[in-house]
Amino acid sequence: MKTQTRQLVVAIEEIKTQGYTVISDFLPAAQRQAVKALLARINGQFLGRNNFEGAKTERIYSLLGYDKVIQDIVEDERIMAICDEFLEANYLLTTSQSICLHPGETPQPWHADDVFYSIPRPRPMVALSTIVAIDDFSAVNGGTEIIPGSHLWSDEEIAGDYREGGSERDSSFAERMQSQSITLEIPAGACVVFAGNTLHRGGENHSKAPRQALSNQYCQPWARTIENFFLSLPRALVREMSPRLQSLLGYSVLSPFMGQVSGSHPLKALDPDYLPPVSRLDQ
Template identity: 25%
Template sequence: MSPDAQTSTLRGQGFCILRGMLPQAEITALDRALAPVFDETPFCEGGFYGARTKRFGRLLARAPQTDQLVRHPDILALAEQTLSPWCETLQLNLTQAIAIHPGALAQFPHRDQDMWRGTTGEIEYLVNVMWPLTDYRSDNGATLIWPDSHGAAANEDAPEAAPVIAEMEPGDALVFLGSTLHGAGGNASGEVRRGLIVSYCLGWLKPYENQWLAYPPAVARHFPRPLAELVGYRQHRPNLGNFEGRCPSVLLEGGDDIALGAIDALRPDQKEAVDAYVAAQRRDG
């Protein structure tokens, strides 16, 4: 599927399944790297997370090869193209590993955009990517997704049509909008279904996962600069997410006890208005 076709499908039906985005061997290696964490992580509590489900985040710190997923060029370009009408830069919303164990019930159908309670039907807040670590099948909890439930349809009653069962294998990727109705399927098999979620959101939102706690400066300064920017070490104009009035990327260079002077980081329209106001005062003064 070409990049234009991917974008068209994502916008048209609210999701798209991309086959063979990474070699299975790389996904298998990532699964092995995360296996000890899956083993030691307790089951979730609560009907939404699922009592027979395990979840954990901070994947870039736990398995650095997660960067292959987070900054996959085709996926990242698709997310940027989808979200760019509403932000200057996007940010990483979360990385999360999920293991659905036998006996797990189907998850409550939901839209991830509802975590923010902003205007719906007019704006897209995030793009999610599900990366399977094991085969996703109808019997082991493959993601259920409702076509055409996104955008303005998110303000309507829940669709009556049956969901699509997103059957995939490691190396595939399910990309879906934050306005698309979805949920994990129930696991009626005898196997654990494992996968990863990588999510991108508008750069001016509060992300689901607190990226600055997940990746404090001592960790993030070892990331490639574009990855550090994705996890929050980048200002979003005007002046959002700053540290001492500066882009937080200054923390990648040294300690947090340095004396700094604040520097404007304004949108072009704001800078033009401020410059005109200052010039008028100087002229009149």
């Protein structure tokens, strides 16, 4: 059994009790600068298409496909150790995205990231999220707002969240959430790690500068992932990734045979010469 550092023990305990923890010294300056340079290069393509994505928010999905620096963050040892604690072996990456809130962005609807899974709440964790601050987060620039303890709430307690248009329509719901929430005012380079069932939202950006972040999220190996990485990431790119990243992307089998490819291990499908059996008939 691996020994856990004091920081890890505290992080795990905080996630269990309050639904989230903050790792303040998560990204060294050089790595943060590399992320900033990447985002400067690839931003400017996609604005959100609804109030959830944010009309003044840019998101780039499958972010780990763009640069090794993101891949290293996805498989950061501290995050993997927290995933090991809360998720079953062979857990998956469910999304990897950048989130850039531009000035004038309004608050996001309150939500939990694992809302897709129809297992009654309160329930064990199906997913675990991270948000890495690439700029300082404050109450002025839209720092993430989170409701401590909401990971333990029932379906009745969260009724009215964004799925029902509640946070926009029902002002008493919004007021109730607001009164129990805190804004994460964290320095650039810090990372908040939270249970996928914790209620939170991106805040309002009334500053004059963008607020950049990235979010890698993980889920149980038996849960459907938010992103379909099999289609978004070319196999040639995945072939160059570490075995652990390949596994996180679904090139793994949950025993005895979930995730198999025509009866074979999915890693075989990364072979440049791989042809699915169904296509071999045409040869």
